[in-house]
């Protein structure tokens with residue numbers, strides 16, 4: 462039985478969450494959001510929410526203004542989003558840019574999409590080359606987050622480059638993964654191989 466509530470859980474297109482998985486400890490982090498209404502996508506699991514607050518506060522002291530755009534997403538919401546992508550892009554295109562229900566890291570409550578004013582609070586590739594995007598890539602791991610879908614790793618992660626998508630792993634593991642220069646998938650595989658030696 463996999464521990465779907467574990468902070469280190471791997472969720473991707475080969476490791477989907479059960480349809481009935483809902484994180485137990487969702488809270489709204491006290492950070493700036495790109496929208497004002499009360500919406501489930503403001504939520505993160507408690508530990509990730511506290512870490513996000515610290516990350517955003519620290520960024521602000523360095524003149525970097527980050528804005529949260531999308532956190533927790535239920536199985537049902539992801540199903541609707543995927544269906545919408547299929548309508549626009551076809552199944553193949555939808556699969557590159559979106560996830561089938563159960564396959565989205567957002568269902569864990571441990572992922573947050575982050576943006577800034579410079580890109581109109583949108584989730585776009587250009588964010589990666591803004592001061593905010595670059596600052597995040599450098600400092601997020603200090604607060605327990607990793608850039609989950611780096612550039613050029615589509616074959617490994619199943620996703621195009623997403624400079625806005627950050628995943629909470631806790632400071633220790635986030636630091637190790639970031640230092641390794643590997644994706645989370647590659648990092649876990651390497652761990653297994655090392656144990657086999």
Ligand SMILES: [Zn+2]
Nearest residue numbers: 572573574626
């Ligand atoms: Zn995301």
